[in-house]
Amino acid sequence: MISHTLDHAMFGLFSTHALHLADKHGVFTHLIQEGPADPAGIARSRQIDAETLERLLLVLAAVSVVERDDEGTYRLAPELVPALDRRSPRYLGSFVRHLVTNTTGQLHQLDAYLTQGKAAVDAELPSPFDTIYKDEAATEAFLEAMWQLSFGVSGELVRLAELDGVRTLVDVGGASGAFAVAALRSYPELNVTVFDLPQVGPFLERTREAEGSGDRLGFVPGDFFADALPRAECLSFGYILSDWDDETCVELLTKAYDACANGGRVLLMERLFDEAGGPLATAAMNLSMHVETQGRHRTASEYTGLLEKSGFVDCSVHRSTWDKHLVVGRKP
Ligand SMILES: C[S@@+](CC[C@H](N)C(=O)[O-])C[C@H]1O[C@@H](n2cnc3c(N)ncnc32)[C@H](O)[C@@H]1O
Structure with a gap:
């Protein structure tokens, strides 16, 4: 044994x-x-x-x-x-390719983190998304991996979010539009704007054309640290907070609070640690986040804590049958 x-x-x-x-x-x-x-x-x-x-x-x-x-x-x-x-929405091949061709090459940093600390080692390195988007091929491969991680589960997440009656949603860091497309397909009255770095624009445009979304799917290029977020009734963050430390998450959520209509909501979609520190996939991805980003995975209550610190109330947790779940906060 x-x-x-x-x-x-x-x-x-x-x-x-x-x-x-x-x-x-x-x-x-x-x-x-x-x-x-x-x-x-x-x-x-x-x-x-x-x-x-x-x-x-x-x-x-x-x-x-x-x-x-x-x-x-x-x-x-x-x-x-x-x-x-x-051909399956649950296909994980592109994500495994990302692990092998990208993550593996960075795992050696863990040894240096142990002896020198992450901050000292990372000070010598470009910021995470400068590396991830170093050229068009790398950008395309990353966005394809994100699509495959997020599209299948998004159909379930949009239903859990109960977006009936919501007219405007901004998907912050929405990449090539996996969550946006799922939301548009489920809610005919909804308009979605993806707010993301300019490099992502051409890939979102491809999605818009392939889906025939027309004006219902918009793109606002920007940097969520430098720019205000577009205003909406609902703002969503899929696999965004897990890229950043707690202080940065509160900064982003406070921007979302400012951009959110009164009575509106913010949706966080993330893997969740259980109280015992598992499951393995979350523990492994937590290590991956450590070398590839400045973030980590969290428990549901850690996410609701971040939401409350940023002013949101009535926080609730909705688990999907996949490994990406929904945490919701409401603006009073
Ligand atoms: C891990 S991906 C998540 C993609 C998508 N939301 C999902 O759930 O699959 C992080 C996203 O954040 C975006 N991003 C990173 N830094 C950003 C910044 N400073 N401003 C705007 N978007 C940013 C990236 O371009 C990328 O699309």
């Missing part, structure tokens, strides 16, 4: 890479579309090396991502198909 636990902890590096490579080279797509197959058949069809593939599949079988029978035929664990099928 102890050794099994330690094996999983120690060899996670290999399963993350195996997961990413099997996705990247269409191995999961092959298993989904063609059904159970052996490594040689998959390798032939995907034009990849059979021996390397077999070694990757053995790791994926050991962590139960795929199932292997006695003849060496592999099939996908059925419950994982939605997360591994590129």
Whole structure:
């Protein structure tokens, strides 16, 4: 038991890479579309090396991502198909690619953080979004990963938010519009403005065209530290506060309070730590936030505390069936 636990902890590096490579080279797509197959058949069809593939599949079988029978035929664990099928709203491949191609290269900083402290190490580095948006390809890859993390759950979050009767919503740091699109689809009377850094504009425009949202989806370029937020009945922050420390969160929420109509609401959409410090995905992403941003994940009561400090009242927590949840505060 102890050794099994330690094996999983120690060899996670290999399963993350195996997961990413099997996705990247269409191995999961092959298993989904063609059904159970052996490594040689998959390798032939995907034009990849059979021996390397077999070694990757053995790791994926050991962590139960795929199932292997006695003849060496592999099939996908059925419950994982939605997360591994590129056509599914629950597809996580782009996020795993972000972990491998981006996060992994930054994890070495943790050692320096331990010995020198984060502030001293980060003082030498560009600010998080200067790195994330260093060129157009990096911007596109990041926004695609964010879309995949946020779009599927957004359908549920907009319903939990009960936006009937709301006419204007500003999605602060709304990226390429995953939450905005879900809100527009569910509430025909709603208009949504995404407020985000100028680099994001062309990607939001692509979404607007693809969705045919017309004037109902607007974009205001800006910097939420330098600029006031556009006024609205409702302002939303999806995976924004987890990028920043508590003091900065209160600064942003105070701006949201100023921009929010009386009787309006602010929506926070975030992973939530449970009281025991789990689950694993939140604990791991909390470490990722540490190296990639200046933020962290929090419990529901830590978020309601930040809302109350910024003037919001009647705070409530609404859990989705995914790992992104909703915390709401009302402006009196
Ligand atoms: C982690 S992403 C979250 C995207 C989206 N809200 C979601 O839930 O998937 C953070 C977003 O904040 C935006 N952002 C970062 N710094 C910003 C700033 N100073 N002003 C405006 N937007 C900013 C980024 O461009 C990015 O779209």
